[in-house]
Structures are given as structure tokens and as C-alpha cells.
Amino acid sequence: MSLLSVIVPCYNEEENISLFYSELLDKISVLTEKGIDLELLYIDDGSRDRTVEEVKKLREKDERVHLVSFSRNFGKEAAMYAGLENANGDYVVIMDADLQDPPALLPEMFVYLEQGYDSVATRRVDRKGEPPIRSFFARMFYRLMKKISKTEFMDGARDYRLMTRQVVDAILSMREYNRFTKGIFGWVGFRTKWVEYENVERAKGETKWNFWRLFLYSMDGILAFSTAPLLLASVMGVLFCIIAFLMIVFIIVRKLIFGDPVSGWPSLVCIILMTSGVQFFCTGILGQYLAKTYMEVKRRPLYLIKEKL
Ligand code: UDP
Numbered sequence: 001m002s003l004l005s006v007i008v009p010c011y012n013e014e015e016n017i018s019l020f021y022s023e024l025l026d027k028i029s030v031l032t033e034k035g036i037d038l039e040l041l042y043i044d045d046g047s048r049d050r051t052v053e054e055v056k057k058l059r060e061k062d063e064r065v066h067l068v069s070f071s072r073n074f075g076k077e078a079a080m081y082a083g084l085e086n087a088n089g090d091y092v093v094i095m096d097a098d099l100q101d102p103p104a105l106l107p108e109m110f111v112y113l114e115q116g117y118d119s120v121a122t123r124r125v126d127r128k129g130e131p132p133i134r135s136f137f138a139r140m141f142y143r144l145m146k147k148i149s150k151t152e153f154m155d156g157a158r159d160y161r162l163m164t165r166q167v168v169d170a171i172l173s174m175r176e177y178n179r180f181t182k183g184i185f186g187w188v189g190f191r192t193k194w195v196e197y198e199n200v201e202r203a204k205g206e207t208k209w210n211f212w213r214l215f216l217y218s219m220d221g222i223l224a225f226s227t228a229p230l231l232l233a234s235v236m237g238v239l240f241c242i243i244a245f246l247m248i249v250f251i252i253v254r255k256l257i258f259g260d261p262v263s264g265w266p267s268l269v270c271i272i273l274m275t276s277g278v279q280f281f282c283t284g285i286l287g288q289y290l291a292k293t294y295m296e297v298k299r300r301p302l303y304l305i306k307e308k309l
């Protein structure tokens, strides 16, 4: 008998807990018939609503349901890591509580594992029902990441992924504090099959990702998986030195040939403003990496557990 662990990060998802449960059981009956046992881990990421109570209610009925509850909101990345750490399965899958990761795909995904793939990833082929501006920036982000990072990034990739124990252990071995799972999946490698599906809208409740939060998350992704901004800072430094050198040569030559007095302080002010702007920008980039390094060396735990069932 092999065991399948389903990890569900939940933050204020009271309405979705039991909905997800019944939908999942309904859709994976094929797998249970095949002799695959189920373990369902709800990771409560410091919810302020009745999420924990809902999970406990399910647990009274079904012992396969487990709960890991955080002391506060640590973010979805931490919740996913906690799920992977607490999962005992030979196969592990991460799914959103809002049914945006259709459980109906699971039997198909399992077939690929049987064919010898180590992990089965999913991506959305469209972003139906999402604000256009959000889709636009998401696409820009993936295009940028493809250029500046050596790690593979797939546009529309979800965190919905089915993995073998080997892949899970590989991900767990990456204990970094600044986690960006979409990059980590790509970084660990292994044979991955991509399954595509059309966007499904959230079952109940609202998304926890506003534009600002997504922006910060994308910055985390860039800083965690690329050092290209640092290179950009150096390139700009060199570029400005070259420009300054050319301008000095131009002024000296003009003075020698035409005897012009050196004039024009407005232009000088512009140049000073611009170069100091660039310097601040570059120091800012350095600061971002330094801040990440600072958080990393503190070695704080990724999450704190308040309750575990
Ligand atoms: N989530 C979480 N912690 C957070 C934010 C979200 O565990 O701080 C969970 C949330 O409960 C859901 C999943 O992550 O199961 C995806 O969140 P959401 O549906 O809000 O994001 P979207 O699908 O809009 O990208």
C-alpha cells in the first residue's frame, strides 16, 4: 500500500474546508480503489476565522484529516514547507483550499508518475476571471525571469504539483528563509511532466493576494533566483564612467580649439542629479541583497506551530 499526502495551505478559508474535502474524496475515488491510502494535511496559516474549527470537525469524522496550525500568518510559502515537512506520504501533492487546483486532475497526474516521471506540475493556459492588469504584470514577470535566471520558470505555473518522496526530500533540503517555491521546484530538477488546464475561479471567499503583495512576492522571486540586478548596477556604473570620460574629453577639446569658457551650471545640476540618482538606485539594489542575506543568516524558523493534530 502506498500513501498519498495532500497538503492544503489555508488562510481564512472557513467556507472552503469541507467543500474541498468532499470534492477531493469524490474525485480521487479511482486512486483509493487502486489501493492508495490518503492523508489530508490542512495547514492553517494563522487564520482569524473558523478555519481551525472546520478542520477539527472533519477530523472527528475522518482520521485521515490532519491539522497543523501556525501561531500567526507566516505566508503560503511557509505553509507549503510545513506541509512537506509533516507529510508522510510516498507521494505528495500541494493544493489550494479554494478549489482553483482541480482535484479532478489528480488521477491523470498519477498516471504520469507510474510512467516514470518524478513530478507532475500544472499550469494555467489562461487567466480568465482575473483583472487584466494583474495578468499583464504576471506575464511580464515570467518573461523577465526567463531572461535573468538560470532556473526554469514556466508561465502560469501553479504550486499544484504531485511529487515522489525523492523530490519532496530534495525540496526539504533547501532550508532557505526567503522561499520562492516556483523557483525551488525548477531548481531541484528531476523529470517533470507539465499538465495544462483552464483557469478555475475561486470557490468561496476572496483572494489573499492584492497587487502590492504580489509585487513584493515577485521581488522576492527575482532576488532569490537571480543576481542580475547586481550586474545591472555594475553595468550602469561603468556606463556612467564612460559617458563622463567622453564629456571631459569634449570639454577639454572645445576649450583648446574654441577657447570657450566652461559654462552652463544647469546642465551640471542635471548631471549631478542623474548620477546621484543612479547611485542611490544601485545602493538600493545592494541593500536588497544585503537585507535578504541578513534575514538568511539569522536562521529563524520558517514557521511556528501552535497546534498539531
Ligand atoms: N494562503 C496561505 N497563506 C497566505 C495566503 C494564502 O496559506 O498568507 C493560501 C490560501 O488559503 C489558498 C492558497 O494559499 O489556499 C492560495 O491563495 P489565494 O487563493 O488567495 O491566491 P490566488 O489563487 O488568488 O493566487
Ligand code: MG
Pocket: 096, 098, 100, 202, 207
Ligand atoms: Mg486562489
